[in-house]
């Protein structure tokens with residue numbers, strides 16, 4: 001970022017030979033988060049994590065983030081909702097919802113070198129955040145959904161189902177506390193670890209960069225909607241089918257097989273590689289697990305087959321719409 005917030009536009013520089021990856025994600029209360037449940041820091045973190053995860057899936061290096069935010073007036077107490085200046089700090093101990101939202105977002109932005117380089121803030125009847133992420137990737141090196149070929153092996157980073165298990169736990173907590181829209185639930189310390197995968201997902205930016213730099217992956221997608229749905233997307237774009245071995249799935253501690261298959265919001269990467277490719281057990285500290293194979297597409301077989309000891313069955317795309 002050569003010029004950030006303060007002028008009419010931000011100015012960005014890329015290195016010669018790079019192309020720009022752009023992604024936009026809209027998060028809205030009641031659908032992507034609940035003001036009465038989610039701590040404001042977690043909402044800010046999750047808004048940015050969604051965009052960073054899309055950059056990760058393309059193997060792009062984050063350049064900058066741009067955020068348009070609409071919030072009800074009562075969440076901006078202590079400052080003007082019309083100042084249009086994100087990142088404003090209030091006195092310690094007096095942080096309102098929007099300060100805490102930015103704290104969560106900016107902490108993640110700092111970690112992944114994705115500075116907030118512009119945006120807009122407006123009073124709105126409901127809370128909604130639209131984030132734009134820009135990234136850079138060497139020309140022709142971006143990981144695409146369309147490159148998987150018959151015979152490729154299918155891998156995932158990290159573990160699956162933890163976000164859905166965390167959401168179920170959060171829903172349970174909501175039934176035990178009086179909640180306020182301005183602060184979300186109070187998270188008891190003993191639940192912090194079990195909720196972390198849902199509240200503070202870690203986008204796999206370093207793993208995506210590693211894969212694009214080494215040219216190991218033939219195709220990739222991030223797991224935002226759930227393995228069953230996102231694997232269908234990848235198969236459709238590549239014109240192939242897939243078999244997933246249920247026994248091989250790295251299921252998060254405390255999660256079920258159904259949550260791992262359909263839960264969504266894990267923000268892990270799913271990628272394919274040629275059968276002989278050297279795929280390490282870990283990339284940048286995150287385990288890599290082979291979960292299946294790419295097969296030839298045929299009208300006689302399901303697009304995605306789940307293989308269990310009992311045999312093969314069609315794995316339908318049942319990714320959750322969490323608050324729908």
Ligand SMILES: [Mg+2]
Nearest residue numbers: 054057222224
């Ligand atoms: Mg995506």
